[in-house]
Amino acid sequence: MTFRYPPESKPLDGYTIKRAIQRGGFGEVYFALSDAGKEVALKLLQTNLDIELRGVSQCLNLKHPNLLTLFDVKQNSSGEHWVVMEYMAGQTLDAVLAAQPAGLPIAQVEQLLQGIADGVSYLHGQGLVHRDLNPANIYVENGLVKIGDVGLSKFISVSHRSGHTESVGTVYYMAPEIAHGRYGHEIDVYALGVILFEMLTGKVPFEGETTGEILMKQLTQPPDLSSLQPKLRPVLQRALAKDPAHRTPSAQALVAEFRAASKPVVPIPVTLVASVPSDSKPEPVPVFVQPSDCFLPDTVTGTSSNGNSFLQWIVDRPVLAVLGLAVPWFYLIAFTTRFAGMPRALVPTIAGACLLLSFIIVRIITAIVRGTFLSPPREAMQSVRQRSKTDDRVHRLNEEYHRYRGPETRELDLLDRLAEMTGSMAVAALCSALIALALWWLNAFVKSPSQATFFAIGTTLGSWAAIMPAKLWEGRGRDGVARRIATMTLGAIAGATLFAMSNVLKIDMHIECAEHVAASWAPTFQMSRVSAMALQGYSIFFAALLLARRWWYRVDAYRDKRLSFVSIIITTGAAFVLSLVTRFPTDWAVMWGLTMSAVSQLAAVWIPTPERQRS
């Protein structure tokens, strides 16, 4: 790359060129020092001179921290026109992107996008359109972003990161409507969308060998957004809309949408007023926000606990509170009645009833403290939905979000629900039997047909306990405490049933622990000393395992993937820990934890994301 003026030349009175910086679409740019030592960038205008001079003089007195300042326009004795500009010591965004070809970190993208959008918004507010926003004329120095070439952009320039003068440059950032001669502020938003895409992925959305090919793609082809994180796709889809009427309305709206989407969000639209050009009407900008940002009542954040810290403690820690209430009750019942005359199978049922009652009491306390019986986020969401119902654009955005992502939960009628539940249970039983059969055939772990049968029954009952409440509750909100208690109760029942089966199948699990557990935890229990595992041992282990994990997440039809190995490993680990705590035989505990997790996931219906949108 050679430049017209060598170092130390003085083509403009009062300035000494020290080195060339770059060649842009309108001429060469040099780093120069004034006679007093002021560092400036000197731009030699070489093409489209009259139009450029008009543009520059119009922008000469614009002031904004995100715009490169123009100091003056001068003509030398040879008749050359020079623009004297602020010098930025940092890199162009082009160079930043070239150094990180896989894209920039989200936090950096957000910072840069905000700076560019602020500068663009200021220009739009002045009634100006930049027309040639691209990474080569965006400068970054110590995190500060400045847009250059303001007022120099009546024609689309040809500049490129590689420095090849013949290659296409800013057509990558050209909005489709430019082909029809439309130069509204939407073309800057489109260019900003392309820059955002490039910052995120390291590539421009439309590439091609020739200018014509790229322009044709800009005009006709939808952008391929598959390389973006799913939650960011709707944001870029709107910013890169072919029709300017459907495009993100302003640069600030694009920033707001990007911010919202780059955080973990739920799709709740609210209306914010973006900072828009002062001479235009403020425009409501729909964005997705987190409920935790805006909607939770003060009580949830603990700011209005009205001095009753004990009740607030219960609200904040519902699981602990439920257990804290249930355990003393259970002991009280055990102590006073000693389960006189009761069938042993009733003990887990009594424990479940204690938990249920405690849960209801905790919920009532929560409702009193929060001043409502509905859970606050749900109520807040409803009120927000009502508030924003009149805003069609908000709804459109929300629908768009759902269209791409699919609904969070699905609605099922009772018959479908029961059919799905029983179907999954049948598959679970089949899977459990096959696994047990395979283990017996391999002579691994289970050594006899009766042990294999017992193992299969344990896996089946455990996975049923996970599947049944999850399927009955699916799509009806996510009350973790209630679900856990229901699942745990079913786990206790499954354990008790398994105990009965162990007697039938004459399974001897060499347990010395049940007495120990009962002796230390429940002194009033009369332990049955058969050589087999005691009823309490089974019930406690299965109840604890079903309580320990959020099984409904992994059997939900809309879970992220059919089978999560991480979940299986965690469940197996939990089973191991519980076996140590409850003194349940570790080998059986670990195997049941593993197979229950695998079987329940395999058996439960799973709908892939694309089909969710259709269903």
Added chain:
Amino acid sequence: MSGHAALATRWILWIDGVGAFLMLLSEEVLVGRMNSTTNPPFDDADISWMGNLSRRHLTLRRTGDDYVVQPLARTSLQGRVITEPTWLPSPCELLLNDSVRLKFELCSPLSASARIEVLSNHRGRWPVQGIILMADTCLLGAGPENHIRCPSWPSQLVLVRRDGGLAIKSRETLTINNSPRSGWGSLSHDQTVSGEGFRMRLEELKP
């Protein structure tokens, strides 16, 4: 072509399309605060910045292929305050009085020359993108092994101390102050070197 000049210890290399680099050739350099009280400006330090520093903040000494930092005021190396002469690993970060952040790096295993970049937002005496502590050679080219990265350059240039002066070598034919050269070319102050797709100027900084 002029003969070899006595080897000056401070140069600025102005490179078109790349940037400017301060070249320091002495074994030991002093780092400190820019002095604003004299006119014309005169710094005690070879490398100076505006900032909350001592005028004599630390020295960097090259010993063979290694560098040793001698703190004269509060200095941290890789987050730990140092008070004694300390060997500099590569790359490493120096923090001067919790304000000026420097990155020190030996770019090539074939050269004992080192590059210093300023990571914090501080203005130095010279508008440069980096500082080269030049031992015997300084490499300029597109790859990461070069002391001065010139991304669009087709070939590599080597600056070398030679016969008590500086010389430049390239596989391509070079033009030094408008006279073509191939192979080695001796350099003196304020010369412009150009070749296929590049141009640069070596400016001597007078003490």
